[in-house]
Amino acid sequence: GEKVNFDYAPNEYIIGIEPGSGTMQAAKRAMDDYGLHQTLTTGSSAVMTQMLGDAIRKKAPIVVTGWTPHWKFAKYDLKFLNDPKESFGKPEEIHTLARKDLKKDKPNAYKLLDNFEWTVDDMQEVLIDLNDGMDIKEASRKWVNNNHDRVQKMYEGVKVSNGELINLAHATWDSELASANVLKYILEDYGFEVRMMAVEIGPLFAAIAYGSADVTPSAWLPQTHKNYMDKYGDLIDDLGSNLVNARIGFVVPAYIDIDSIEELKD
Numbered sequence: 001g002e003k004v005n006f007d008y009a010p011n012e013y014i015i016g017i018e019p020g021s022g023t024m025q026a027a028k029r030a031m032d033d034y035g036l037h038q039t040l041t042t043g044s045s046a047v048m049t050q051m052l053g054d055a056i057r058k059k060a061p062i063v064v065t066g067w068t069p070h071w072k073f074a075k076y077d078l079k080f081l082n083d084p085k086e087s088f089g090k091p092e093e094i095h096t097l098a099r100k101d102l103k104k105d106k107p108n109a110y111k112l113l114d115n116f117e118w119t120v121d122d123m124q125e126v127l128i129d130l131n132d133g134m135d136i137k138e139a140s141r142k143w144v145n146n147n148h149d150r151v152q153k154m155y156e157g158v159k160v161s162n163g164e165l166i167n168l169a170h171a172t173w174d175s176e177l178a179s180a181n182v183l184k185y186i187l188e189d190y191g192f193e194v195r196m197m198a199v200e201i202g203p204l205f206a207a208i209a210y211g212s213a214d215v216t217p218s219a220w221l222p223q224t225h226k227n228y229m230d231k232y233g234d235l236i237d238d239l240g241s242n243l244v245n246a247r248i249g250f251v252v253p254a255y256i257d258i259d260s261i262e263e264l265k266d
Protein backbone atom coordinates (compact mmCIF):
# COMPACT_ATOMS: atom_id res chain seq x y z
CA GLY A 1 0.00 0.00 0.00
CA GLU A 2 0.81 3.68 0.10
CA LYS A 3 3.59 4.56 2.57
CA VAL A 4 3.47 7.38 5.07
CA ASN A 5 6.67 9.39 5.09
CA PHE A 6 7.99 9.52 8.63
CA ASP A 7 9.40 13.01 7.98
CA TYR A 8 5.88 14.40 7.80
CA ALA A 9 5.18 13.13 11.27
CA PRO A 10 4.82 14.98 14.50
CA ASN A 11 7.72 12.71 15.31
CA GLU A 12 8.54 14.06 18.74
CA TYR A 13 7.30 11.11 20.75
CA ILE A 14 7.85 7.43 21.12
CA ILE A 15 4.96 5.90 22.99
CA GLY A 16 6.16 3.89 25.97
CA ILE A 17 4.46 1.70 28.59
CA GLU A 18 4.77 1.04 32.34
CA PRO A 19 7.95 2.51 33.86
CA GLY A 20 8.95 -0.73 35.62
CA SER A 21 8.77 -2.83 32.47
CA GLY A 22 11.86 -4.33 30.91
CA THR A 23 10.72 -2.93 27.58
CA MET A 24 10.99 0.64 28.93
CA GLN A 25 14.47 0.02 30.31
CA ALA A 26 15.57 -1.32 26.93
CA ALA A 27 13.83 1.58 25.17
CA LYS A 28 15.76 4.10 27.28
CA ARG A 29 18.97 2.30 26.36
CA ALA A 30 17.97 2.48 22.68
CA MET A 31 17.35 6.25 22.97
CA ASP A 32 20.96 6.62 24.20
CA ASP A 33 22.55 4.05 21.89
CA TYR A 34 21.05 5.66 18.78
CA GLY A 35 21.11 9.25 20.04
CA LEU A 36 17.38 9.77 19.46
CA HIS A 37 15.88 13.21 20.04
CA GLN A 38 12.29 12.07 20.62
CA THR A 39 10.65 12.00 24.03
CA LEU A 40 9.94 8.51 25.29
CA THR A 41 6.59 8.78 27.07
CA THR A 42 5.80 6.73 30.15
CA GLY A 43 2.31 5.34 30.45
CA SER A 44 0.67 1.97 30.25
CA SER A 45 0.22 -0.89 27.82
CA ALA A 46 -3.47 0.02 27.54
CA VAL A 47 -2.75 3.61 26.55
CA MET A 48 -0.07 2.46 24.10
CA THR A 49 -2.45 0.09 22.30
CA GLN A 50 -5.18 2.75 22.29
CA MET A 51 -2.86 5.30 20.68
CA LEU A 52 -1.59 2.72 18.20
CA GLY A 53 -5.15 1.87 17.15
CA ASP A 54 -6.10 5.55 16.83
CA ALA A 55 -3.05 6.29 14.67
CA ILE A 56 -3.72 3.30 12.42
CA ARG A 57 -7.33 4.36 11.85
CA LYS A 58 -6.01 7.75 10.62
CA LYS A 59 -2.98 6.20 8.91
CA ALA A 60 -0.90 8.60 10.96
CA PRO A 61 2.77 8.16 11.90
CA ILE A 62 3.47 6.57 15.25
CA VAL A 63 6.27 4.68 17.02
CA VAL A 64 5.53 2.57 20.09
CA THR A 65 7.42 0.25 22.39
CA GLY A 66 6.02 -3.15 21.49
CA TRP A 67 6.44 -6.87 21.94
CA THR A 68 5.26 -10.22 20.77
CA PRO A 69 3.34 -12.35 21.73
CA HIS A 70 0.64 -9.66 21.71
CA TRP A 71 -2.71 -9.43 19.94
CA LYS A 72 -1.69 -6.19 18.20
CA PHE A 73 0.34 -8.27 15.74
CA ALA A 74 -2.76 -10.27 14.83
CA LYS A 75 -5.02 -7.24 14.58
CA TYR A 76 -2.72 -4.81 12.71
CA ASP A 77 -0.02 -4.99 10.07
CA LEU A 78 3.03 -3.99 12.14
CA LYS A 79 6.80 -4.27 11.98
CA PHE A 80 9.64 -4.16 14.48
CA LEU A 81 12.25 -1.57 13.55
CA ASN A 82 15.63 -3.20 12.95
CA ASP A 83 17.93 -2.79 15.91
CA PRO A 84 21.53 -3.18 14.61
CA LYS A 85 22.97 -2.07 17.98
CA GLU A 86 20.87 -4.71 19.77
CA SER A 87 19.66 -2.29 22.42
CA PHE A 88 16.63 -4.56 22.78
CA GLY A 89 18.79 -7.70 22.83
CA LYS A 90 18.21 -10.81 20.79
CA PRO A 91 14.97 -12.85 20.64
CA GLU A 92 13.65 -13.36 24.13
CA GLU A 93 12.43 -16.42 25.98
CA ILE A 94 9.78 -16.45 28.67
CA HIS A 95 11.04 -18.44 31.63
CA THR A 96 9.43 -20.21 34.55
CA LEU A 97 11.11 -19.25 37.82
CA ALA A 98 10.66 -20.98 41.17
CA ARG A 99 11.76 -20.32 44.70
CA LYS A 100 14.99 -22.13 45.58
CA ASP A 101 13.43 -24.83 47.82
CA LEU A 102 10.44 -25.67 45.66
CA LYS A 103 12.12 -28.68 44.07
CA LYS A 104 12.80 -30.14 47.52
CA ASP A 105 9.43 -29.13 49.07
CA LYS A 106 7.06 -29.97 46.20
CA PRO A 107 8.95 -32.25 43.77
CA ASN A 108 5.83 -33.54 42.03
CA ALA A 109 4.47 -30.07 41.27
CA TYR A 110 7.98 -28.98 40.32
CA LYS A 111 8.08 -31.64 37.61
CA LEU A 112 4.85 -30.40 36.06
CA LEU A 113 5.94 -26.75 36.27
CA ASP A 114 9.19 -27.74 34.59
CA ASN A 115 7.25 -29.50 31.80
CA PHE A 116 5.05 -26.48 31.04
CA GLU A 117 5.82 -25.03 27.61
CA TRP A 118 3.91 -23.61 24.69
CA THR A 119 4.54 -21.41 21.65
CA VAL A 120 4.05 -17.84 20.46
CA ASP A 121 1.12 -19.02 18.32
CA ASP A 122 -0.48 -20.77 21.31
CA MET A 123 -0.28 -17.68 23.45
CA GLN A 124 -1.53 -15.55 20.55
CA GLU A 125 -4.72 -17.65 20.46
CA VAL A 126 -5.48 -16.75 24.05
CA LEU A 127 -4.53 -13.09 23.54
CA ILE A 128 -6.74 -12.73 20.47
CA ASP A 129 -9.72 -14.20 22.35
CA LEU A 130 -8.96 -11.84 25.21
CA ASN A 131 -8.87 -8.82 22.92
CA ASP A 132 -12.12 -10.00 21.30
CA GLY A 133 -13.73 -9.57 24.70
CA MET A 134 -13.47 -13.06 26.14
CA ASP A 135 -12.70 -13.31 29.85
CA ILE A 136 -9.10 -14.43 30.57
CA LYS A 137 -10.38 -17.47 32.46
CA GLU A 138 -12.61 -18.52 29.59
CA ALA A 139 -9.89 -17.92 26.97
CA SER A 140 -7.32 -19.90 28.98
CA ARG A 141 -9.75 -22.74 29.68
CA LYS A 142 -10.53 -22.89 25.96
CA TRP A 143 -6.82 -23.26 25.09
CA VAL A 144 -6.29 -26.00 27.68
CA ASN A 145 -9.36 -27.91 26.46
CA ASN A 146 -8.36 -27.52 22.79
CA ASN A 147 -4.83 -28.80 23.46
CA HIS A 148 -5.58 -31.90 25.46
CA ASP A 149 -2.81 -34.05 23.96
CA ARG A 150 -0.12 -31.44 24.51
CA VAL A 151 -1.23 -30.99 28.11
CA GLN A 152 -1.21 -34.77 28.66
CA LYS A 153 2.46 -34.77 27.62
CA MET A 154 3.20 -32.19 30.32
CA TYR A 155 1.73 -34.61 32.87
CA GLU A 156 4.28 -37.31 31.96
CA GLY A 157 6.14 -38.44 35.06
CA VAL A 158 3.85 -36.43 37.35
CA LYS A 159 1.48 -38.03 39.87
CA VAL A 160 -2.10 -36.78 40.20
CA SER A 161 -2.09 -34.49 43.21
CA ASN A 162 -4.31 -34.59 46.21
CA GLY A 163 -4.85 -30.86 46.51
CA GLU A 164 -1.28 -29.71 47.04
CA LEU A 165 -1.24 -25.91 47.17
CA ILE A 166 0.81 -23.97 44.63
CA ASN A 167 1.30 -20.22 45.06
CA LEU A 168 1.45 -18.98 41.49
CA ALA A 169 2.62 -15.39 41.10
CA HIS A 170 2.42 -13.52 37.82
CA ALA A 171 2.83 -10.13 36.18
CA THR A 172 -0.25 -8.36 34.84
CA TRP A 173 0.46 -7.84 31.15
CA ASP A 174 -1.98 -9.75 28.93
CA SER A 175 0.78 -12.19 27.95
CA GLU A 176 1.40 -12.98 31.62
CA LEU A 177 -2.30 -13.27 32.44
CA ALA A 178 -2.48 -15.82 29.64
CA SER A 179 0.45 -17.99 30.76
CA ALA A 180 -0.54 -17.86 34.42
CA ASN A 181 -4.17 -18.82 33.79
CA VAL A 182 -3.29 -21.58 31.35
CA LEU A 183 -0.78 -22.97 33.85
CA LYS A 184 -3.38 -22.68 36.62
CA TYR A 185 -5.85 -24.87 34.72
CA ILE A 186 -3.12 -27.36 33.81
CA LEU A 187 -2.29 -27.67 37.52
CA GLU A 188 -5.90 -27.76 38.72
CA ASP A 189 -6.91 -30.37 36.16
CA TYR A 190 -4.29 -32.64 37.74
CA GLY A 191 -5.49 -32.16 41.30
CA PHE A 192 -3.32 -29.27 42.48
CA GLU A 193 -4.84 -26.31 44.23
CA VAL A 194 -3.64 -22.96 42.91
CA ARG A 195 -3.53 -19.60 44.62
CA MET A 196 -2.89 -16.76 42.18
CA MET A 197 -0.98 -13.59 43.07
CA ALA A 198 -0.92 -10.71 40.56
CA VAL A 199 2.11 -8.49 41.20
CA GLU A 200 4.26 -5.79 39.62
CA ILE A 201 7.37 -7.14 37.96
CA GLY A 202 9.89 -5.96 40.60
CA PRO A 203 7.95 -7.31 43.59
CA LEU A 204 7.30 -10.48 41.58
CA PHE A 205 11.03 -11.29 41.40
CA ALA A 206 11.34 -10.44 45.11
CA ALA A 207 8.40 -12.73 45.94
CA ILE A 208 10.09 -15.70 44.24
CA ALA A 209 13.52 -14.84 45.67
CA TYR A 210 12.23 -14.57 49.26
CA GLY A 211 9.89 -17.54 48.96
CA SER A 212 6.54 -15.78 49.39
CA ALA A 213 5.48 -17.34 46.07
CA ASP A 214 6.34 -20.79 44.70
CA VAL A 215 6.59 -20.06 41.01
CA THR A 216 6.06 -17.58 38.19
CA PRO A 217 5.84 -18.15 34.42
CA SER A 218 6.33 -14.39 33.77
CA ALA A 219 10.08 -13.80 33.37
CA TRP A 220 11.28 -12.46 30.00
CA LEU A 221 14.98 -13.31 29.56
CA PRO A 222 17.81 -12.83 28.92
CA GLN A 223 17.29 -9.10 28.28
CA THR A 224 13.88 -7.76 29.29
CA HIS A 225 14.06 -8.59 32.99
CA LYS A 226 17.85 -8.73 33.18
CA ASN A 227 18.18 -6.15 35.93
CA TYR A 228 15.75 -8.08 38.17
CA MET A 229 17.62 -11.29 37.37
CA ASP A 230 20.94 -9.58 38.18
CA LYS A 231 19.50 -8.55 41.53
CA TYR A 232 17.61 -11.72 42.53
CA GLY A 233 18.93 -14.46 40.25
CA ASP A 234 21.13 -16.08 42.91
CA LEU A 235 18.07 -16.63 45.09
CA ILE A 236 15.93 -18.07 42.29
CA ASP A 237 15.67 -21.45 40.53
CA ASP A 238 15.36 -20.85 36.77
CA LEU A 239 13.42 -23.76 35.23
CA GLY A 240 14.16 -22.54 31.71
CA SER A 241 11.89 -21.37 28.93
CA ASN A 242 8.16 -21.98 28.69
CA LEU A 243 8.00 -20.02 25.41
CA VAL A 244 10.69 -19.13 22.84
CA ASN A 245 10.92 -16.43 20.15
CA ALA A 246 9.34 -13.63 22.12
CA ARG A 247 10.60 -10.18 21.16
CA ILE A 248 10.59 -6.56 22.34
CA GLY A 249 11.46 -3.38 20.43
CA PHE A 250 10.23 -0.27 18.69
CA VAL A 251 7.18 -1.11 16.61
CA VAL A 252 5.54 0.87 13.79
CA PRO A 253 2.62 0.22 11.44
CA ALA A 254 3.77 -1.37 8.17
CA TYR A 255 2.72 1.77 6.26
CA ILE A 256 5.52 3.82 7.89
CA ASP A 257 8.41 4.15 5.43
CA ILE A 258 11.28 3.43 7.82
CA ASP A 259 12.75 0.04 8.73
CA SER A 260 15.50 0.75 11.26
CA ILE A 261 15.77 2.57 14.59
CA GLU A 262 18.64 4.53 13.00
CA GLU A 263 16.11 6.22 10.72
CA LEU A 264 14.32 7.72 13.73
CA LYS A 265 17.34 9.92 14.24
CA ASP A 266 16.69 12.96 12.10
Ligand code: PBE
Binding pocket: 017, 020, 021, 022, 023, 024, 067, 173, 175, 176, 201, 220, 224, 225, 248
Ligand atom coordinates in the same frame (compact mmCIF):
# COMPACT_ATOMS: atom_id res chain seq x y z
N1 PBE B 1 6.29 -6.85 28.41
C1 PBE B 1 5.31 -7.92 28.46
C2 PBE B 1 6.90 -6.92 29.76
C3 PBE B 1 7.09 -8.35 29.98
C4 PBE B 1 5.89 -8.93 29.38
C5 PBE B 1 7.22 -7.17 27.32
C6 PBE B 1 5.61 -5.59 28.20
C7 PBE B 1 8.11 -6.05 30.06
O1 PBE B 1 8.66 -6.15 31.15
O2 PBE B 1 8.49 -5.24 29.22
